[in-house]
Amino acid sequence: MSGPVLAALLAQWTPLAASALILVFLRSRPAAAAATAIAGITVSLAATGLLVAQVAVPGLSVLAEAEWLPVHGGPGLAFGVLLDPLSALMAFVVAFITLAVMVYSVGYMRGDPGFPRYYGFLALFAWAMLGLVLASNLLQLLVFWELVGLASFLLIGFWFERPAPAAAARKAFLMTRVGDVGFLLGVLLLIRALGIATIPELIEAATTRLEPGLVQVVAVLLLMGVIGKSAQGPLFTWLPDAMEGPTPVSALLHSATMVAAGVFLVARLHGFFAAAPAVMQGLLWLALVTALASATMAMVAGDIKRVLAYSSISQLSYMLMALAAGSVAAGFFHLTTHAGFKALLFLSAGIFIHHAHSNDMREISEHEPLKLTAGVVGLVAGASALAGVVPTAGYFSKEAVLTALGGTGGRVALALAMLGAALTAYYSGRMVFLTLGGRSPSRQVAKSLGEETHRHEHRPSYGDRMMAAPVLVLSALTLVLGYLGPFFAARLSPEAEHEELFHFGAQAVTALALVTAGLALSWWEFRRALAPRVGFAERVPALRSFFGENWYLDRLYDATVVRWTVALSRAAKWNDHTVLDGASDGVARGTVWGGRILAMVQNGYVQAYLAAVVSVVAALGIWLVRTGPRP
């Protein structure tokens, strides 16, 4: 086994060992649990770093598989790793963000009774996500895809004693399940056509051995899984509700890694999807609509985590648009920068939430937010990256996406994407200004008068330091990461001959102008002195409720799918009770009845027994006489 393969296996399976250790032995030892998890993920980080160093070479691909379940008359089920620049880089990103979140959680989750369980689940998630990234065939990927969904369920519903997180976890699981049905069907169709093929074989077969019709159908089915997991189109409403989970979980799963698994899948199978251009076109438009819709919802949300959730949906759409337009490098670049700054935003928000014990931005602003330095730095840096302000990483990656769209997506799509960028800037600014407080003097007076019960002077504690450190590291990264664009381009799209991810042209200027306009509008509405602090969308009640309630999609689903499913399950229950149980009860009753009737023969009536004996012997005798020799 070669070095990179060993590193990959180590990266993937160490977190599982850590998770098992924690969940079995360390349930009552929080410090040991956190230490084990962090140690495990550090090993993974080192291993993935090694992978990046060795494998992230343009055009390199290492495949190692071992058959673990032989199947009669065909290729068996295989398990292995596929190492190329895409998987190496993604694995590194996953490990890095997971480590940051784990360190942060030492402070954030301090004192929670489920602290060890939390780390156990985080390590479990790391294993599943790395397994997904490094999988060598589609079936294995599907297995880890589902495991990631499981980890998400466990972590969203972490505080399961409360009804809201439990319901949110259920909703997330069921909705992604709907998409996963399509995914599974696609995988089954592929297995039927090709057997258990490795991913490179699969991509090659798309253009050679498989008929175009099948490729299109499979592409659509696989995309159903993507839509579910990455919260696009009709299956997005689970993600805002998933914010019921702890904030670090939101940072890790629902912005940086798990929801990005869908994007990763499209990037991974890019060659396959390229053989179904009509499907890609459909994906482009679906993502575009989703991007704009979720941006509108972010504009009216009052809960800071919900703003970030809608923002994640929107940015995922951008990544998918880039991929649909043909550029793996742009899409993946944006995925990486988004992982960085979105995690940063969530972690910073977590600092504020932890301090103010509330998610609502306006309430946070009343608890002296400006004193939380790390939080402020993180929030501002992250929001700038999100909006696409110049030197941040977000700017470069968003530019790359827009460039890719401009190339093959069409002018209408590009225009709408730019509109989305403006909206993104607007709601990012709104979020920052609402959270960090306005300048209205009356409020300041009220604050100083009314808060004797406010806690001590804010001295940074150990927990606060653990939360601050990752935030600051990520903030620094958002400045630097942008310049890695060409690095990504070289490794992920070698055939495009140093595709220019960014160049300063008319398009770039337009985009920058729109971003500035959005920020200006938000400043006007929220930050300046005597600002009304109410957004233009929030003033119109119809828009406010429409945007605020997920464009009424949840209501639609409740009235249709949920109601039908409940009716169906009621019918099934009736069938089970009345028909099936009735049938088996009826058999039992009939048996007892038959037994009672037969028991009448055993009446204890000796003369009846004798009569029976006589008849049988007589019959036997007559029969023997008839069939025996004639006299």
Next chain:
Amino acid sequence: MTALAAYLGFSVLLFGIGLYGLLQRRSLIAMLIALELMLAAVAVNVVVLTTYAGRDPGAGQVMALVLVGVAAAETALGLSLFVAIHRAQATIDVETVSELKG
């Protein structure tokens, strides 16, 4: 009809009458009487067959004598059983003392 047929017919009739009594009477002693009739019919049958349809009448008579011995023993035991049953249940009605029920 031949002598054999007459004798055999007699023994079958006697057996049938005894069988009727066994199936119909309620008192245990009455059933025993009927049973004795059946045994007597069997003895007649054996002797008839060895005499008219076989070669060794002596053997038939020996068999019949053994049968008589058995019948006597059985009667003795049966009657003492009936006495004991009557002592326990104050009746020897076969429909009452039946306990071999399902």
Next chain:
Amino acid sequence: MNWAGAVFGASAAVALIGALGAVGLKNIFHNILSFALAMLGVAGVFLSLGSDFLAVVFALVYVGAVAIAMVYAVMLSDPLDEPRRPRSRSKVLGAAAFAAVGALAIWLVVYRAHWLSPGGPRRVSAAEIGVRFLQDYVLAFELISVLLLVAMIGAVTIARRVRPPGGRG
């Protein structure tokens, strides 16, 4: 004149009439007396077959011992003063039917059997029977003796009154 046939006919008639009385009469004493008559009839049949020893044994054992024992048993057990229960008509018919079926089956089997060449009645003397018992059938003889002994002991044991342990009742 065919003495054997005449004796047989008369004895058979007596035996059958006695048998019918033994199963049909209502008073248990009448049953027993009828039974005794039937056994005398059977003894007559044996006479007509040439087995006088057997006939005498039948009369002695059945009439002299069995019937008397039955009378004793009736005295000791049969509740003669109980109200007579009416015979159920279905039971009578059923018993008759089954008995007829049984008898018919036996007749069919026996009559259709392939018997050896018929002989005729031959007087078998008591001496001959005795010799047969002590030569060819000595085992049966011994077994019968043991059986009778066991039956006697058993009968006494079963019918004993159970005395309370220790002391006389």
